[in-house]
Amino acid sequence: MPRTPVWKSIARALSGDIAEGRYAPGDKLPTEAELSSRFGVNRHTLRRAIADMAERGLVQSRRGSGVFVLAEPTEYPIGRRVRFHQNLTAAGRLPAKRILTLETRASDTREAKALGLPPGDLVHCYDGLSLADNVPVALFRSVFPAAPFPNLLRDLEETRSVTKALEMGGVRDYTRAHTRLTAKRATGPQAVQLNIHEGDPILRTVGVNVDPGGRAVEYGRTWFVGDRMTLVVDDR
Template identity: 55%
Template sequence: MAIWSEIAGTLRDEIAGGAYPPGSRLQTEAVLAQRFGVNRHTVRRALADLAGQGIVHSRRGAGVFVAARPTVYPLGRRVRFHQIIAAEGRTPSRQIRSVDTRPATAAEAVGLRLAAGSQVHVVEGVSLADGHPLASFRSVFPAARFPDLPAAIREHGSITEALQACGLADYTRAETRLTAQSAPAVLALALQAAEGSAVLQSVAVNVDAAGVPVEHGTTWFAGERVTLTVSPD
């Protein structure tokens, strides 16, 4: 058996035994080379074999990580990130990276049924499970309906709670469009994934009880970490 294959087998057994939990980083190539008494090229070949099996994946400039089990993410009429992740037995969190107000794009205006150039609040950030990024998101809201939303988001740190504070008790999903694409550099950095890795883009419109659009949302899911399911509701 080739040496690289033996090294790959040893690492595979250690990962299966829990020595490296899902999402954790393996030792560097230099450390592994010293551990096994081989050159870095041999270690690199072993890691490539594990990557080919979907056991690990590399992140440019960060290292090699154990692949996390995919999160089952249902897309139904009510999609609440914290509830979905908590139901999986994992810890949900969100990093809100920017809150801005600007004119709506053409697509946003159509989705929200606004006049061209209407002002909208734009919230961008990253959704995480157990501290690992699952998705990057951009949520767009009509500024005229929710004038105090930016302040409410900064106060509550939760979009759902901020909307409740602004008078929107509930909302449901009216439509969702899914597209597969490759992650450009900036998106890959936000997701801590390799540039060019597979992502699933979801473009959705949420409405209030009267059917009036309240949110135009775009979410980019890390393809290797999420299994999207569609509910019949």
């Protein structure tokens, strides 16, 4: 029988490690030197194995950072009702949010226009990081009119859920009035938070949520990691 090429054996071994959970999505593989030592091969052979795994969508090499395990992109519906926790749970992922900043400040021109406020009116601003199975998948900024929701920042800190915080402020339901999607490249600060390389592709969504009476209650911008999330337009 023909002998299996060494690089294929290495690719199979590392793929098995990933399948068995030794390396989880988002994890960085050991360095080339460490893996070469483990398998007793030169770096050329190791790189052939890594290239094969990359072609199969198992890992991604990031210049200057290393080789990272990829997860299957999560389908994320963008429609009239966008609910992060519900969407991720329905996709079989464990959702979580990490608060980066919570503040009340004067609105800028774009925020005031989106929320139908006089320029400079106070708004609550929530900057955060969204995770799926503990892997960063998106950065977001949500801006809310301050006057109708005096306790919103406290409720957000307690619940980590926009839906629950708005409900505590009297908004039982809200829907997306419109959404814009734009392809971008990650800035340095975004790359650090999202554990990607500066310049990697990301998708930005911009949208406004309104209550049943049509009043704008949230102006949101989200930056999704391009290879971790698949945005699905859903008109329902």
